[in-house]
Amino acid sequence: MDTNDMQLSEHFSLNEMTRSDTAARKGINNIPPANMMVKLRDLCVQVLEPVRLHFGVPIRPSSGYRSPELNLAVGGAKTSQHPKGEAVDFEVSGVSNYDLACWIQHELVYDQLILECYTPGVPDSGWVHVSYRAGRNRKQAMTYVDGQYVPGLRR
Numbered sequence: 001m002d003t004n005d006m007q008l009s010e011h012f013s014l015n016e017m018t019r020s021d022t023a024a025r026k027g028i029n030n031i032p033p034a035n036m037m038v039k040l041r042d043l044c045v046q047v048l049e050p051v052r053l054h055f056g057v058p059i060r061p062s063s064g065y066r067s068p069e070l071n072l073a074v075g076g077a078k079t080s081q082h083p084k085g086e087a088v089d090f091e092v093s094g095v096s097n098y099d100l101a102c103w104i105q106h107e108l109v110y111d112q113l114i115l116e117c118y119t120p121g122v123p124d125s126g127w128v129h130v131s132y133r134a135g136r137n138r139k140q141a142m143t144y145v146d147g148q149y150v151p152g153l154r155r
């Protein structure tokens, strides 16, 4: 059996949490170590499933786990939580990324929540980054705008 077919939660598979066009194009191995499966499942159960349930539409994560090599290839931060299996980037079709981030901020437990590259007035611009660490979540919400991180969600 291809382990990528493994279901992590009711609506999300390991494949959805690991697929990457960059990895495919550059032949980068992006299979997470076995000890990260629990973390990836936590992201699905604690973050993606509640978001899907609330907004009522399927979600296709744009970036979940990144092997260290893939993280380097996509220009991810050295301290990124993606290679730790603790972060996922996504959007919800038909919902502004600002509104999505606000809902997560108020309704979910998370470690870091970042509204990335959002342009006010352009609802589907940017994306939302959410990280989750079982039992030690900092609940930090930030906006990445003009090349820097600022506290809170800004539009």
Ligand SMILES: [Zn+2]
Binding pocket: 063, 082, 087, 088, 089, 129, 130
């Ligand atoms: Zn991210």
